[in-house]
Amino acid sequence: GAGVSQSPSNKVTEKGKDVELRCDPISGHTALYWYRQSLGQGLEFLIYFQGNSAPDKSGLPSDRFSAERTGGSVSTLTIQRTQQEDSAVYLCASSLTGTPNSGNTIYFGEGSWLTVV
Amino acid sequence: AQRVTQPEKLLSVFKGAPVELKCNYSYSGSPELFWYVQYSRQRLQLLLRHISRESIKGFTADLNKGETSFHLKKPFAQEEDSAMYYCASSGGYQKVTFGTGTKLQVIP
Numbered sequence: 001g002a003g004v005s006q007s008p009s010n011k012v013t014e015k016g017k018d019v020e021l022r023c024d025p026i027s028g029h030t031a032l033y034w035y036r037q038s039l040g041q042g043l044e045f046l047i048y049f050q051g052n053s054a055p056d057k058s059g060l061p062s063d064r065f066s067a068e069r070t071g072g073s074v075s076t077l078t079i080q081r082t083q084q085e086d087s088a089v090y091l092c093a094s095s096l097t098g099t100p101n102s103g104n105t106i107y108f109g110e111g112s113w114l115t116v117v
Numbered sequence: 118a119q120r121v122t123q124p125e126k127l128l129s130v131f132k133g134a135p136v137e138l139k140c141n142y143s144y145s146g147s148p149e150l151f152w153y154v155q156y157s158r159q160r161l162q163l164l165l166r167h168i169s170r171e172s173i174k175g176f177t178a179d180l181n182k183g184e185t186s187f188h189l190k191k192p193f194a195q196e197e198d199s200a201m202y203y204c205a206s207s208g209g210y211q212k213v214t215f216g217t218g219t220k221l222q223v224i225p
Contacts, residue, residue: 033213042203042215043161045214091161093161095213105163106151106163106205106213107163108162110160111160
């Protein structure tokens with residue numbers, strides 16, 4: 001597709017259940033980011049992939065959160081044993097990157113709205 | 118590590134008044150700087166980047182290396198400018214770092 005695609009767009013889950021959020025970046029983009037945006041709040045960085053490796057996962061809030069990326073393309077963010085405070089919009093973004101000043105524009109998906117009840 | 122600071126969480130201005138959204142960065146080399154915007158119910162999107170030296174929707178931003186700033190300006194605010202604005206920085210091969218965002222509210 002032409003843009004970053006995320007699924008599901010909306011997810012309501014019960015506290016304690018696991019959820020998986022998927023991101024399809026723009027074809028050819030080597031960098032992939034996950035962010036979280038809570039109601040009325042700014043962007044909270046979660047994890048950054050360069051290819052299939054994650055050189056920066058410093059933003060993952062706890063060990064209940066994990067992410068993987070396969071084939072340098074699709075990424076999955078998994079939240080185990082969800083809590084109500086996990087309710088937020090989870091944004092995925094991608095960029096060409098790798099070369100300074102030439103490819104670092106980030107393109108965002110529309111987000112996955114997660115509600116934990 | 119890079120840091121991007123947006124000191125104002127909320128900025129309210131009257132329609133027709135000038136707007137300045139502040140952004141300071143910490144990267145010591147030659148950063149690549151961006152402004153992103155999120156309108157209500159829309160995805161985050163690029164507004165402008167400093168290397169393009171462009172004006173988008175009347176907004177401009179000048180890189181001031183001495184002050185390590187990249188403030189976003191518009192001479193006359195419009196109601197449709199109301200949105201969340203994020204400043205971002207990227208240096209070398211490092212990941213892009215975003216500020217915490219400023220909500221711009223244009224009062225009719």
